[in-house]
Amino acid sequence: MEIKTFYHKDTNTFSYIVYEPTTKDAVIFDCVLDYHKASSTISYDSVEEVIDFLQQQQLVLHYIIESHIHADHLSAAQYLKSKYPLAKTAVSTQITLVQETFSKIYNFADMSVDGSQFDSLFADGDIIEAGKLTLNIMHTPGHTPTCMSVLIEDCLFTGDSLFIPDFGTGRCDFPNGSAEQLYSSVSEKLYTLPDKTRVFVGHDYQPGGRELRSETSILESKKHNIQLTEQTSREEFVDFRTARDKLLSAPTLLLPSIQINMQAGLLPIAEDNEVSYLKIPLSIK
Numbered sequence: 001m002e003i004k005t006f007y008h009k010d011t012n013t014f015s016y017i018v019y020e021p022t023t024k025d026a027v028i029f030d031c032v033l034d035y036h037k038a039s040s041t042i043s044y045d046s047v048e049e050v051i052d053f054l055q056q057q058q059l060v061l062h063y064i065i066e067s068h069i070h071a072d073h074l075s076a077a078q079y080l081k082s083k084y085p086l087a088k089t090a091v092s093t094q095i096t097l098v099q100e101t102f103s104k105i106y107n108f109a110d111m112s113v114d115g116s117q118f119d120s121l122f123a124d125g126d127i128i129e130a131g132k133l134t135l136n137i138m139h140t141p142g143h144t145p146t147c148m149s150v151l152i153e154d155c156l157f158t159g160d161s162l163f164i165p166d167f168g169t170g171r172c173d174f175p176n177g178s179a180e181q182l183y184s185s186v187s188e189k190l191y192t193l194p195d196k197t198r199v200f201v202g203h204d205y206q207p208g209g210r211e212l213r214s215e216t217s218i219l220e221s222k223k224h225n226i227q228l229t230e231q232t233s234r235e236e237f238v239d240f241r242t243a244r245d246k247l248l249s250a251p252t253l254l255l256p257s258i259q260i261n262m263q264a265g266l267l268p269i270a271e272d273n274e275v276s277y278l279k280i281p282l283s284i285k
């Protein structure tokens with residue numbers, strides 16, 4: 001099994017293609033669309049790099065997986081699916097919670113909230129076969145209710161549940177997020193995996209200007225994660241995470257991202273002038 005890592009600099013996001021070189025079976029985690037907020041334009045430069053690699057390696061893409069519903073970038077899932085129509089978009093079964101909450105926030109009265117925009121919904125404990133690749137699905141809610149980690153052989157893809165040890169964990173202040181749940185997800189699920197498990201994270205923000213890192217291990221996380229080691233109590237973590245989250249501002253692309261991502265990356269249908277529009281609620285304080 002091989003892993004090809006892509007880094008989207010504008011949003012500090014990692015995408016991973018996991019593939020079996022002999023059989024060409026592949027899945028991808030968290031592919032990113034380029035969205036330029038000031039001009040409200042999208043482009044496909046980043047996902048084209050992903051497609052170039054898939055083509056060079058002649059890979060058979062089985063699943064286009066979202067580790068959760070991202071609030072900081074738009075998903076390129078549908079663009080990728082347009083090139084690989086047999087690949088299935090996939091997300092946690094908990095997508096329904098996000099859809100129920102955010103369809104109200106955006107007032108999308110006609111939107112289905114049963115997850116049917118995605119081809120596959122992965123439940124906790126599912127074992128998914130993608131050709132010769134076997135995916136073990138672990139729901140790890142906390143950062144969002146849809147967060148899942150996926151174990152493939154000895155490689156764990158954690159999305160935003162666990163970052164490189166010097167950055168810690170994902171924020172827990174989005175709707176239906178929970179520091180309590182994140183503590184359980186990390187301490188009681190991820191930290192019970194073998195120490196040598198390789199951990200591939202969803203973002204890296206290079207604290208202190210250090211070099212970019214996408215990989216840690218369960219052992220390194222248990223020993224050195226600055227927010228949540230194996231010694232950290234539930235109360236300590238929840239107090240820390242709650243206080244930290246109060247200081248964070250909303251992600252720049254929160255409102256454009258979630259309306260697209262919770263519908264599997266489907267862009268809004270063009271209006272009669274052939275232009276698509278995002279919907280941004282206006283809050284008055």
Ligand SMILES: [Fe+2]
Binds near residue numbers: 069070071072
């Ligand atoms: Fe996230």
